[in-house]
Amino acid sequence: MVPLAFLAVFFAWPVLTLIGRGLAPDGALDLGGFGEVLARPRTWRVVGQTLIQATAATAICVALGVPGALVLYRRRFPGRDLLRGVVTVPFVLPSVVVGTAFHALVTTGGPLGGLHLDGTRTAVIAALVFFNYGYVVRNVGTMWCRLDPRAVEAARTLGASPWRAWRTVTLPSLLPAIASAAATVFLLCATAYGVVLVLGGTGAATIETEIYQLTARYLDLRAAAVLSVVQLVVIAAALWVGERARRAREAHLALRTDVPATPLRAGDLPVLALTAATIAGLLLAPMAVLVIRSLRRAGRWTLANYADLSTTGGDNALLVSVWEPPATRCAWLRRPR
Structure with a gap:
């Protein structure tokens, strides 16, 4: 009963209140707002941008996360546990911090400032991948650790190459975990707020x-209520697809409590190189730039930004020092509280 009460008070009540105020402002239900809002070109442009960004980020997370799961959960090498921790850190960071880290990377004066990615959809998708890559690695890797290896060993004994054994035995067994992780990542990307608000311009707006x-x-509460209903439909559809994909195959899996990891092999070098490049370029680089810029002011190394945190209004100083967006986009940051 307690979980249901929590969901009712902190989720259902606010959502239904917003929808009620938008669709029944005078106490009588008025569904005419759906036709008006859904007829606007901007509405479908925003919905399309949301789906495109979420789909692209999810596909990249899966494409990079499955090799990462192999290296970090099915292979054994020095420093593996440290890399697991590094991969997990972005997922637990506040979304505004993630957006700020990427803004510091792509803004003018940043390491990638010359690519002019600030305010583009590419920057938003990269930040979403940064944010959710570790989730795919962890979920797929956890399932991979429990797969019974005897099926793969039997395939190899019958003459299957390593690639064919992985494609015909291991991959089908991993599909429930991949589908579940992909559905969750899609939801997180489709409902992203802080990352899009910090990085995105009009071309990256989401629902x-x-x-x-x-x-x-x-x-415009009526339009907001209509879009809230549209977002709920997108969320419900993603959850339904992910759950159907997971249930379709999970019941037939032979799982074990734990399967010991094996040492790295020569054939793992391409996957290891891809995972190392992803961790260094996609995960560590934005965080490193964020830390470096927090230690600099007026072209000099200093701890003044951190010292300002103890002064009135200093909580904004550190964020401004590492973000440094145009004045029109961060005027609210410089207002004293």
Whole structure:
């Protein structure tokens, strides 16, 4: 009963209140807002951008996460546990921090500033991958650790190559974990707010940020309510697809409590190189730039930004020092509280 009460008070009540105020402002249900809002070109542009960004980020997370799961969960080498921790860190960071780290990387003066990625969809997708890559690695890797290896050994004994054994035996067994992780990552990407707000321009707006704009800036509660219903439909569809994919195969798997990892092999070098490049370039680089820029002010190394945290209004100083976006995009950061 306690979980149901928690969901009712902190989830269902706020959502239903917003929808009620938007679709029944005078106490009578008015569904005319659906036709009006869904007829706007901008509505479908935002929905399309949301689905494109979420799908692209999910596909990249899966493409990079499955090799990462092999290296970090099925192979044994010095430093593996440390890399597991590094991969997990981005997922637990606040989304605004993730967006700030990537902004520091791609903004003018940053290491990738010359690519002019600031405010583009590419930067948003890269940040979403940064944020969710570790989730795919952990979920797929945990399942991989429990797969019974005897089926693969039998395939190899019958003459299957390592690639064919992986494609015909291991991959089908991993599909429930991949589908579950992909569905969750898609939801996280489709409902991303902080990352898109910090990094994205008008070309990267999502349903989430559009609801905020309609509610806080334009006070258009009816349009916000309609988009909230659209978002709920997208979320429900993603959950349904992920659950169906997971249940379709998981019941037939032979799982064990734990399968010992094996040492790295020569054939693992391409996968190891891909995982190392992903961790260094996609995960460590933004965090390193964030730390470095927090230690610099006016071109000099200093701890002044951290010292300012103890002064009035200093909580904004550190974020401004590492972000440094155009004045029109962060005026709210410089206002004293």
